[in-house]
Amino acid sequence: MIVTHAMRLFLGHQLGPFEFKKDIGYLPNYNVPNLGLYVHIPFCNDLCPFCPYYKIKLSPDYFKPYLKALIAEIALVAKKVVLPGKKRKATSLYFGGGSPALMIDELSTIRKIIDNYFIVEGNAGVELHPRDITIDTAMKLENAGFDMVSIGVQSFNGALLKNLGRDDLDFNSTFKHLNRGNFQAIDIDLIFGIPGQSENDLRTDFLKAVEAGATQISTYPFIDFSYADNRKKPQGRIAQKKLLSTLLKTADESGFVRTSVWTFGKKNAPKYSSITRDCFLGFGPSATSLGLDSFKANTFSVDAYIETANKHIVPTSLRMQFTTRTRKLYWLFWNCYKGYLSEKDYKELFSSELNKDFSFWLRLGKVAGLFNREEQGWALTELGSYKFHWVEQEYTHQYIDKTWKTAMDNPWPEKISLY
DSSP: OHHHHHIIIIITOOOSOOEEEEOTTOOOOOOOSOOEEEEEEOEESSOOTTOOSOOEEOOGGGHHHHHHHHHHHHHHHHHHHSOTTOOEEESEEEEEESOGGGGHHHHHHHHHHHHHHEEEOSOEEEEEOGGGOOHHHHHHHHHTTOOEEEEEEEOSOHHHHHHHTOOOOOOHHHHHHHHTSOOSEEEEEEEESOTTOOHHHHHHHHHHHHHHTOSEEEEEEOOOOTTSOOSSOOOOHHHHHHHHHHHHHHHHHTTEEEOSSSEEEETTOOOOOSSOOSSEEEESTTOEEEOSSEEEEEOSOHHHHHHHHTTTOOOEEEEEEOOHHHHHHHHHHHHHHHTEEEHHHHHHHHSSOHHHHTHHHHHHHHHTTSEEEETTEEEEOHHHHHHHHHHHHHHIIIIIHHHHHHHHHOSSOSEEEOO
């Protein structure tokens, strides 16, 4: 809590807590140079206890009403952010969940609706549960325009999967199907800090991901959310530090380079990312959106979402209004996660100078060994990335955990005060 307080007070110049307020129908200011798109598919065959995202048990009866509501929301929002008779450029498109492959036959329909209003100039990615991948799935994803996939493996070790509360799987066929396709990026998600996980276990998982054909490997710490049903808890700080060191060494030996605090990619391979967008529009229950002046979240309820969207009301549940300074701080935080602060991107979004707005803190970070000054920005050092690893976890516990728990308990909370 000390870290989040300090960031809010000293970097954000804000005395009081950050607050979400109920604001049904709200949309942020999207007069911005670049815009990403996100679609949330909330259905899962099984609800993994470690997963913090909003999802519900698969019920095919929901598919038609959900698809209708999703199409309604996309059309409704597009009318507000796209000029009549025009299409708006989008930098990227990402489908998450849940497991979007459970609606594989509907994904092409959703994509066509999006293409009615937006021109997706960049990549289109989709999150997948390994169990849901067949040769038919891979083909249909390609036909729907997806050129990047991310597979939530978490571990290739059956005992470690059991400690996470997930069943063991045979991954061989999964990657055979994907490698036959023409995907530009295959990202494999791994978790570190799992109870019972050794440094050798993590190294073996990383090498198996490389062998399976991964162009990128995302390695996330096991975070125990307060509302999750984890029977076993994450390993401590000392163990995680050793595991992080193992990741860095194994990635380097495998020809992978660090592309963010927790991701490693093949050199010159396209980067797969679902969260590092300066501004984005989210569709579906629990989907968030970030504009120039505010951040908003849709209701965390499929039923409430369907009801609201079908009334032609944007299903926004919560809005957080930024000051100019706190919006810049939000940008700073997530670009630290990316590992690089681009002066050009900052100026393009805010019409302001990064080195002027955060001069003292950047110079202090350089002296402390957290940043290196580069020609067009600032890059996190290995020490900076390690420190941010802990800052990110603190942020998750203090902000994301409380917000998501409250929103899952109540589809329309009046207010959420953060620390």
